[in-house]
Structure formats: structure tokens, C-alpha cells
Amino acid sequence: MPGRHIAFQAAGAVADATGRLGQGLELEADYVVVGSGAGGSAAAITLQRGGFSTILIESGPWRDPEDYPSSMYGTMRDMFTDWGQLIATGDSIIPVVQAQLVGGTPVINSAIVVRTPGDVLQDWRDRLGLGDAFSERKIGDAQDKIEQQLKITQIPVDVLGPTTQRMLDGFQRVSIEGHIITRNVHDCQGSMQCLQGCRNRAKQTPNITWIPELMALGGHVLSCAPVHRVRVEKGQAVGVHGWFRHPENRSKGEAFSVRAKRGVLVAASATGSAPLLMRSGLDLPYLGQGWRAHPGAGVVGIYPDFMDMHKGPSQAAASIHHRLDVGIKMEHLSLPLELFAARVGGGGSVLMNKLEEYRHCAMWVTAVRAQAVGRLRHGWLGTRLHYVPTAEDLSRLRFGTKLLARMHFEAGAERVWHGVYGLKPEITKDELDLIDQAPLDNKAWTWVLSHLFGGCVLGTDPATSVVGPDLHVHGVRRLHVVDASAIPTTLGVNPQHTIMAMAMVTAQTIAG
Ligand SMILES: Cc1cc2nc3c(=O)[nH]c(=O)nc-3n(C[C@H](O)[C@H](O)[C@H](O)COP(=O)(O)OP(=O)(O)OC[C@H]3O[C@@H](n4cnc5c(N)ncnc54)[C@H](O)[C@@H]3O)c2cc1C
Ligand code: SF4
Incomplete structure (x- = not known):
């Protein structure tokens, strides 16, 4: 049976099994994936194809290409994270561009697809001691599949x-x-709207490829549903909790809780995943650190x-x-x-x-x-990113x-x-x-940040990393991070292909 898309639910609108209103939405699946961008969508479709029930939860709204705003103002309002007002601070203020909608930043990116350079993977293997976790063969096989599925030309x-x-x-x-x-574009019309979302459906973004497939295979999607915290009980991730948020006025809606029978995969981006784990009370010494970019x-x-x-x-x-x-x-x-x-x-x-x-x-x-290494902090004022090239x-x-x-x-x-x-x-x-x-x-200089890495970096030592070579969070069972935040170095090339491949390899290992 096809899965459901559950969008914004107003406070008090959801009844529980006995019909009582205002009890919050409660769901259960084998796996919960938080964030529907490059990493989250690749992981979710891999798990669902592997026969596991999967719920994909996205803080932003679902927009079909026909509904993408035609003005840049509308794009910033409906698609960019925080209306495009995300910034890094240090000795200057640098804009950080990211998207917040079903499909994530790929919906507003330029669709450039570059394979992970061999020197990067060798560096991770030899200098960072990651072994064969992301060998050229594993990443190459995943990228072969991605290129075929997303019609790379x-x-x-x-x-x-x-x-x-x-x-x-x-x-x-x-x-x-x-x-x-x-x-990852098929039949491009050359209309130069890639950064506002491709209204011609030419750009093969997760919201028109993997996410509809996930639902056709029975997976569910929650949109307008920012996850507030990952629930950890007795050292094991058991689900997530949050409140729906209205897509236009941003008002707080109904609570939701999703129980994960087998595990939680976090893919809330290089600015979202570390703060989410901080809000969840995880005490990891390197959380938020090792933040890098291609300014x-x-x-x-x-x-x-x-x-x-x-x-x-x-x-x-x-x-x-x-x-x-x-x-x-x-x-x-x-x-x-x-x-x-x-x-x-x-x-x-x-x-x-x-x-x-x-x-x-x-x-x-x-x-x-860039050589610069930044840091994410999360406090009562929200997330702050310190980054100085x-x-x-x-x-x-x-x-x-x-x-x-x-x-x-x-x-x-x-x-x-x-x-x-x-x-x-x-x-x-x-x-x-x-x-x-x-x-x-x-x-x-007028720097802009759009290729972002780190905050939950992978490595072997919990003192200098957050996830191990299998992207499993140190010390917490059944919790993985499968997005740009796990990437431990810069790449020197556009990152989405690497992020998708790492998420796919990890989800295949989990599913196996
Ligand atoms: C303008 C621009 C152009 C770019 N062009 C290219 C390009 O051409 N080629 C390329 O390779 N890369 C490009 N990039 C970079 C690439 O898009 C990103 O590196 C990639 O999408 C990051 O993947 P991700 O899964 O880490 O995060 P994202 O794709 O950003 O996905 C994270 C998702 O998590 C959601 N989320 C965050 N917090 C929560 C929460 N608490 N609960 C639920 N959901 C949450 C977000 O709303 C978002 O949808 C570009 C980036 C930008 C900004
Ligand atoms: S059709 Fe237009 S918006 Fe879509 S990928 Fe081509 S140039 Fe970009």
C-alpha cells in the first residue's frame, strides 16, 4: 500500500486511537530519517527498497515544481532556511545558503554532479584511519547507481x-x-531557474525522484515537521519528537512522536544535525566542531x-x-x-x-x-556558527x-x-x-557559504569525532548521521554526489 504524506497539523487537531483530540500524532516505523535532502533522501529510499518501513521527516513544506515561487523573494520565503538569513560570524558576517523543504538543498542547487576524488577517499583511509568504510569501490558503486537513477548527463x-x-x-x-x-538534469530547457527550483521538472531532485518512490513503496513523509529532539533511552535511539510548524506564519502546531523500531538516521544538514543532537542531550566532546566549507x-x-x-x-x-x-x-x-x-x-x-x-x-x-575550521554552538538564542577564513x-x-x-x-x-x-x-x-x-x-571580501561540511564528523577517536567509520554515533546505539555534517574534510569539488553515496553505502550496510 502506498505511504502517506502528512503535512502541517494544527495544535489540537490530531486524535489518538481512542478519539481523544490534542494528544499529538504518534507513528511507528522500522527507521526514522530526519531531513529529506541529499543525504536523508538517499538513505530513506535505500532502507525502504530494502524492505524496511521508513518515515522521512522534513522541517520544511512539500512543494511540487508547479508550486515553486517564480520570484526570488518567494524562493527565499518558501524554500531557503530562515529566509536566507542564516549567517556565519567571526571577524566578518558571511551568508550561509541552504534550503528547507521536502527534497532539501538539492531543490535549489545547481545540480552539478562530481564524483568523490580518489585523493579524498585515500586521505580518509590512510590519514584518518577509516579503513575500507568508504573505499573507492563502495563509493564508486553507489555513484554508478545514483548517476543512473538521477539521469546524470x-x-x-x-x-x-x-x-x-x-x-x-x-x-x-x-x-x-x-x-x-x-x-542530474534531464531535458534541460535552459530557463536559468535552477536556484529557484526547476519548474520544468528537468532537475532530478529528491522531491520528484526518490521521495515519491519511497511513498509508492509504502514509506511515509512528514513535512512542516521540524524534529526537536532524538529520543534516547538506555543508550539507544528509540525515536524522535517535535511539533509541526505552519509553512507560512511559522506558528507551532500539533506535537508528533515517531517511534523507531530499528533506528534513527539524522540528515538535517551541516547546520542542522549537530544542533539537533545537542538539543537531544548528547554529551559528545567534538559535537559541533570540525565545521568546514568551500567559501x-x-x-x-x-x-x-x-x-x-x-x-x-x-x-x-x-x-x-x-x-x-x-x-x-x-x-x-x-x-x-x-x-x-x-x-x-x-x-x-x-x-x-x-x-x-x-x-x-x-x-x-x-x-x-578552505583551511578554516569553524564551530557550531546551540543555545537559547538558537544555533550560532563561528567561521573565519x-x-x-x-x-x-x-x-x-x-x-x-x-x-x-x-x-x-x-x-x-x-x-x-x-x-x-x-x-x-x-x-x-x-x-x-x-x-x-x-x-x-563578499564570501558566500554553500558547500558545508562537519559538525558531526566521522573518525575513529570519540575525542575528535562524533560518528565512527560506519556513521554510527559514538556511544549511542541505533543512531546514525548520514549527511554533509559527517564529512571530515573539504572535498574541493561539489559535494552532493559524495553525500548521497555515503548515505547510500551506510543505509545499505544497515539494511544488510
Ligand atoms: C545555492 C546552492 C547551490 C549548490 N549547488 C550545488 C551543486 O550544483 N552541486 C553540488 O554537489 N552541491 C551543491 N550545493 C551543495 C549541496 O546542495 C549540499 O551540499 C547538499 O544538499 C547537502 O546535503 P545534506 O543532506 O547534508 O543537507 P540538505 O540537502 O540541506 O538537507 C537537509 C534537510 O534537513 C532538513 N532539516 C533540518 N533540520 C531539521 C529538523 N530539525 N527536522 C527535520 N528536518 C530538518 C532541512 O530542511 C533540509 O531539507 C549547493 C548548495 C547551495 C546552497
Ligand atoms: S530547465 Fe531551467 S531550471 Fe531546470 S535545470 Fe534547466 S536551466 Fe535549470
């Missing part, structure tokens, strides 16, 4: 926008590797001809040429006008003049494989910024906005070396 040339073509040209002119991106910043080239970044996929070209030597990845990134306004800086007439040039702009970004991280960003500016000029840009506060804001080709003077000070 390279973007067809006919939907590439002009800005992508320029970037590929730029790579060639400075003689570095550059390629067209491979994505990024963009460089805009202004061209004499139209670049029309509103056409084509949001991201379509990239380079890993400097992944190992410098520690950066370079990518094309097109933004809708509203987000572009937030990234190019300035106010009043300065900003309006910049926006008038939108059709002539192409934006390319550097994502830094190091001087070395800033110098890598400065290297990438100068290289991208040079590529823009080689590809025909007349001017460049480098985004560094304190330098002349707009430079021409003969002023390129000014970027060498950009201060190594976080306050001068």
Missing part, C-alpha cells in the same frame, strides 16, 4: 548561455583545463555584447585545474537579477547603474577549499579572483567588478595587477 551544448561559452573561451585563452558541467566569491566581467545570464543553466562551466596546487575550483554562476543585486554591492544610483548593465554581465566564481584562504581567493578577471579580459570583457572592498571597484585590463593589493581581510 553533461549539459547539451544547445542550452548553454553566452556566459558559459565565454568562460570556456577564457579557459582556453589562459591555457587551463575547463569543462562543461555534468548534472566562494564572484568576479563580474562587463562585455560590449549581451551575455544574458538569465538564459541557460545557472552553472554550466567549471575548472578543477587548480584544485590540488592552489586549492580552488572555478565555476560560472549566473544569478537572477534580484540575487545579482545582492552580490554586486553598492546602493542607490551606484547599484542602479550596475543593474542597468545586467544583460552585459557574466559572473564567474572561485570556490576555495584564514589568511591562506584569502590569498587563494585573491589568486582565483585575479585569474578569473584575467580570463574575463582575455574573453573580451571591457571592465571587471572584482568585489573587493577598498580597491577601485571597477578595473580595466591594464589595472589587473591592482588585485594583488587586495587586503587579506575577510571584511573586504
Whole structure:
């Protein structure tokens, strides 16, 4: 029998078995999975396919592609975590972008799919002593399956926008590797709405792939249902508890409790899982620590001809040429006008003049494989993330910024906005070396965080990790963490494929 989707329930609306109202919703399954994004959806479908009853619980609402808001304001209101107001603090304030809806951040990501680099898995095996838990063979087998299930293909040339073509040209002119991106997208229309959710159903995100399959196989989904705590009894996870939250006014609804006969898998993201375990009273010395990211910043080239970044996929070209030597990845990134306004800086007439040039702009970004290690804390004010990119991280960003500016000029840009506060804001080709003077000070750069790792990192020593090599929480039976928070290092490539594969491998082991 197909499973049910249970959305927001108002306080007092649910009756218990004897018909008494206001007793809260109570359910039971073999496994409960918290969080329906990259990790949670991959784990849940694997368990349900393995014959275990599974309940997937998501704090955000269910949105079908037809219901995705068409404005960026609507996207932030309905899809982004905390209206996109999540931040990291330290010596500067850095926006942290994540989604909160059924399907998680993949619904609003660029769908880039990159296999886990072999050097990362070798490092985990040799330096972190993880053995064969995530061997190249296991991860490779899982990624083979994911690629087939999510229809991974390279973007067809006919939907590439002009800005992508320029970037590929730029790579060639400075003689570095550059390629067209491979994505979990089928039949892309090039409508550049990837970051607002693909209304064309082309992007193969969990809410249109694994989660409907989970329900067809009998699994249930709770949406608008933030889990408040994991219930642990006698050293064993036995279920979860929370209250529904209204998708629009965020008011508190009915309580829910879900009992897990076999175990709980937490996949509430690199900003959600550690705070959830903290709220659940878990006393683990490394919880919230080991938080890492690929902070990024963009460089805009202004061209004499139209670049029309509103056409084509949001991201379509990239380079890993400097992944190992410098520690950066370079990518094309097109933004809708509203987000572009937030990234190019300035106010009043300065900003309006910049926006008038939108059709002539192409934006390319550097994502830094940062050394910085941050920390999540949870207190009465909620979750706080402390994260400060190091001087070395800033110098890598400065290297990438100068290289991208040079590529823009080689590809025909007349001017460049480098985004560094304190330098002349707009430079021409003969002023390129000014970027060498950009201060190594976080306050001068417009970082954004979107590839996030850690908080519940995996390792062998409970003093420096939260989960073991099988993603099982140290010292608590039947509790696993299967999302980005378990990843113990940066990757240097886009993370969703690695997260999905690790979750799948772990769920297969549990199911086995
Ligand atoms: C704008 C953007 C673009 C990106 N582009 C790419 C890309 O092209 N390729 C790529 O590989 N990666 C990309 N990423 C990163 C990638 O999407 C994430 O690394 C990945 O989705 C993280 O997976 P996750 O399972 O850890 O968390 P998520 O996918 O974020 O899922 C976590 C889910 O848990 C839910 N949740 C949180 N707390 C609770 C709770 N208490 N109770 C119930 N549910 C809860 C959240 O609402 C969310 O739905 C991008 C990220 C962003 C922000
Ligand atoms: S470009 Fe348009 S059709 Fe293609 S994945 Fe993005 S939103 Fe979907």
C-alpha cells in the first residue's frame, strides 16, 4: 500500500486511537530519517527498497515544481532556511545558503554532479584511519547507481548561455583545463531557474525522484515537521519528537512522536544535525566542531555584447585545474537579477547603474577549499556558527579572483567588478595587477557559504569525532548521521554526489 504524506497539523487537531483530540500524532516505523535532502533522501529510499518501513521527516513544506515561487523573494520565503538569513560570524558576517523543504538543498542547487576524488577517499583511509568504510569501490558503486537513477548527463551544448561559452573561451585563452558541467538534469530547457527550483521538472531532485518512490513503496513523509529532539533511552535511539510548524506564519502546531523500531538516521544538514543532537542531550566532546566549507566569491566581467545570464543553466562551466596546487575550483554562476543585486554591492544610483548593465554581465566564481575550521554552538538564542577564513584562504581567493578577471579580459570583457572592498571597484585590463593589493581581510571580501561540511564528523577517536567509520554515533546505539555534517574534510569539488553515496553505502550496510 502506498505511504502517506502528512503535512502541517494544527495544535489540537490530531486524535489518538481512542478519539481523544490534542494528544499529538504518534507513528511507528522500522527507521526514522530526519531531513529529506541529499543525504536523508538517499538513505530513506535505500532502507525502504530494502524492505524496511521508513518515515522521512522534513522541517520544511512539500512543494511540487508547479508550486515553486517564480520570484526570488518567494524562493527565499518558501524554500531557503530562515529566509536566507542564516549567517556565519567571526571577524566578518558571511551568508550561509541552504534550503528547507521536502527534497532539501538539492531543490535549489545547481545540480552539478562530481564524483568523490580518489585523493579524498585515500586521505580518509590512510590519514584518518577509516579503513575500507568508504573505499573507492563502495563509493564508486553507489555513484554508478545514483548517476543512473538521477539521469546524470553533461549539459547539451544547445542550452548553454553566452556566459558559459565565454568562460570556456577564457579557459582556453589562459591555457587551463575547463569543462562543461555534468548534472542530474534531464531535458534541460535552459530557463536559468535552477536556484529557484526547476519548474520544468528537468532537475532530478529528491522531491520528484526518490521521495515519491519511497511513498509508492509504502514509506511515509512528514513535512512542516521540524524534529526537536532524538529520543534516547538506555543508550539507544528509540525515536524522535517535535511539533509541526505552519509553512507560512511559522506558528507551532500539533506535537508528533515517531517511534523507531530499528533506528534513527539524522540528515538535517551541516547546520542542522549537530544542533539537533545537542538539543537531544548528547554529551559528545567534538559535537559541533570540525565545521568546514568551500567559501566562494564572484568576479563580474562587463562585455560590449549581451551575455544574458538569465538564459541557460545557472552553472554550466567549471575548472578543477587548480584544485590540488592552489586549492580552488572555478565555476560560472549566473544569478537572477534580484540575487545579482545582492552580490554586486553598492546602493542607490551606484547599484542602479550596475543593474542597468545586467544583460552585459557574466559572473564567474572561485570556490576555495578552505583551511578554516569553524564551530557550531546551540543555545537559547538558537544555533550560532563561528567561521573565519584564514589568511591562506584569502590569498587563494585573491589568486582565483585575479585569474578569473584575467580570463574575463582575455574573453573580451571591457571592465571587471572584482568585489573587493577598498580597491577601485571597477578595473580595466591594464589595472589587473591592482588585485594583488587586495587586503587579506575577510571584511573586504563578499564570501558566500554553500558547500558545508562537519559538525558531526566521522573518525575513529570519540575525542575528535562524533560518528565512527560506519556513521554510527559514538556511544549511542541505533543512531546514525548520514549527511554533509559527517564529512571530515573539504572535498574541493561539489559535494552532493559524495553525500548521497555515503548515505547510500551506510543505509545499505544497515539494511544488510
Ligand atoms: C545555492 C546552492 C547551490 C549548490 N549547488 C550545488 C551543486 O550544483 N552541486 C553540488 O554537489 N552541491 C551543491 N550545493 C551543495 C549541496 O546542495 C549540499 O551540499 C547538499 O544538499 C547537502 O546535503 P545534506 O543532506 O547534508 O543537507 P540538505 O540537502 O540541506 O538537507 C537537509 C534537510 O534537513 C532538513 N532539516 C533540518 N533540520 C531539521 C529538523 N530539525 N527536522 C527535520 N528536518 C530538518 C532541512 O530542511 C533540509 O531539507 C549547493 C548548495 C547551495 C546552497
Ligand atoms: S536551466 Fe531551467 S530547465 Fe534547466 S535545470 Fe535549470 S531550471 Fe531546470
